Amino acid sequence: MRKLKAFEVITQDSIQGTSVKKILIFVDHYLPGNRFGGPVRTIANLVSRLQEYEFFILTSDRDQGDTKTYAGIAIEEWNAVEGARVLYTRDKSLRNILRRVREISPSVVYLNSFFSRTTIRVLFARRVGWFPDIPVLLAPRGEFGDGALVIKPWRKKLYIWFINRLGILDGVTLQASSKFEKADIESHVVPVKAVSLAMVAPDLPSQEAGVSVARPTKQTGFLKIIYLSRISRNKNLEGALKMLTRVSGRIDFSIHGPISDEQYWEDCQQVMRNLPGNVHVQYKGLLKHEDVHGGLLENEVLLLPSYGENFGHAILEAFAAGCPVLISDQTPWRNLEQRGVGADIPLERLDLFDEMLQKFIDMNDDEYQRWSKRAEQYGIECMQNEGPLRETMAMFSKLIAGDPGTAVAKDID
Numbered sequence: 001m002r003k004l005k006a007f008e009v010i011t012q013d014s015i016q017g018t019s020v021k022k023i024l025i026f027v028d029h030y031l032p033g034n035r036f037g038g039p040v041r042t043i044a045n046l047v048s049r050l051q052e053y054e055f056f057i058l059t060s061d062r063d064q065g066d067t068k069t070y071a072g073i074a075i076e077e078w079n080a081v082e083g084a085r086v087l088y089t090r091d092k093s094l095r096n097i098l099r100r101v102r103e104i105s106p107s108v109v110y111l112n113s114f115f116s117r118t119t120i121r122v123l124f125a126r127r128v129g130w131f132p133d134i135p136v137l138l139a140p141r142g143e144f145g146d147g148a149l150v151i152k153p154w155r156k157k158l159y160i161w162f163i164n165r166l167g168i169l170d171g172v173t174l175q176a177s178s179k180f181e182k183a184d185i186e187s188h189v190v191p192v193k194a195v196s197l198a199m200v201a202p203d204l205p206s207q208e209a210g211v212s213v214a215r216p217t218k219q220t221g222f223l224k225i226i227y228l229s230r231i232s233r234n235k236n237l238e239g240a241l242k243m244l245t246r247v248s249g250r251i252d253f254s255i256h257g258p259i260s261d262e263q264y265w266e267d268c269q270q271v272m273r274n275l276p277g278n279v280h281v282q283y284k285g286l287l288k289h290e291d292v293h294g295g296l297l298e299n300e301v302l303l304l305p306s307y308g309e310n311f312g313h314a315i316l317e318a319f320a321a322g323c324p325v326l327i328s329d330q331t332p333w334r335n336l337e338q339r340g341v342g343a344d345i346p347l348e349r350l351d352l353f354d355e356m357l358q359k360f361i362d363m364n365d366d367e368y369q370r371w372s373k374r375a376e377q378y379g380i381e382c383m384q385n386e387g388p389l390r391e392t393m394a395m396f397s398k399l400i401a402g403d404p405g406t407a408v409a410k411d412i413d
Contacts, residue, residue: 024106025057026118033063035258041313047084061088092118107400114140123168135399139175144184147307164190178332218368222250223361226299228314232260235306241271244279246354249361251279256287296321319379322372341375
């Protein structure tokens with residue numbers, strides 16, 4: 001397969017002339033954007049690691065929340081972007097969806113998000129028979145978790161009821177990234193004929209671990225904390241800020257991430273204005289992907305008590321940077337305290353969050369460096385683990401063969 005240059009415009013002949021298996025991905029936002037969070041990293045990692053396939057990605061012509069299109073790309077044409085062919089478009093109509101499916105003639109159509117309007121249109125097009133013979137894989141990306149469903153709950157419940165009532169998922173395979181997500185999906189989606197709710201394939205981690213460097217000396221009684229995620233209710237920044245009011249010692253808290261919910265950000269700012277004098281908080285805006293490792297090296301703990309994470313790329317990147325994590329138990333990352341790399345704590349046990357935060361504040365440098373080294377080693381082991389890659393390849397192979405069956409995957413524990 002010919003190596004593609006960055007942002008090269010692809011001709012129609014080169015699309016139709018290949019015999020390699022093709023996967024057509026629909027995702028709301030993609031590179032070079034970095035405001036959409038985990039799904040962008042998930043798809044980018046998939047493209048970079050599954051080189052047996054050709055990937056075609058249909059996405060928006062701008063980043064999430066932006067009013068201007070990306071600079072330096074061709075709109076409504078196929079661009080080469082880090083190993084994939086990407087179509088940046090404003091037109092996500094049924095007509096254009098059908099046109100692109102016929103143009104690519106993919107082996108698999110891959111949807112990212114259950115509630116996306118694009119997903120709704122693709123599922124409708126398939127249900128009415130526009131491309132009945134092409135396998136469709138749908139990855140909800142954690143959208144059936146309890147924390148995600150409390151946001152606009154009635155609208156989501158109505159949509160789920162509508163999908164179940166009309167059998168829209170008949171013949172569609174749903175991907176769960178862990179056994180926890182599988183249980184969430186199966187508690188809301190009514191099984192219909194030929195739909196597989198048991199396809200478990202973890203998100204692929206990046207293999208780009210940063211260069212290991214010695215961490216600065218940690219001061220006893222002082223802790224540098226980083227929040228690295230979108231600012232939205234599901235990520236629970238407000239809860240993280242309130243935790244800082246209940247511990248003693250000096251704290252520097254750095255907030256990195258795009259503001260997805262302005263009203264929620266105002267709620268967070270109100271909490272920030274009432275923090276005690278021992279807590280210093282600074283919003284530092286969006287941290288570009290290439291700067292994440294450096295940002296984590298500058299801090300000592302990642303605090304992310306979110307209501308749900310489908311994978312949590314920031315969590316893995318924190319481990320690889322030697323930064324222990326304090327997270328909720330609503331992610332695939334479990335048994336962290338036993339490993340000595342952090343803690344995964346039920347959201348209702350705020351006392352345990354307080355206890356672990358105080359422990360890290362009071363920790364001396366020798367003990368902290370041991371935690372840091374264990375976190376770094378664990379992150380490297382996860383990035384080098386080939387299990388998720390094998391399971392993902394098996395998932396696509398089964399779909400293309402017409403027998404999705406059940407993919408067995410090890411959860412992150």
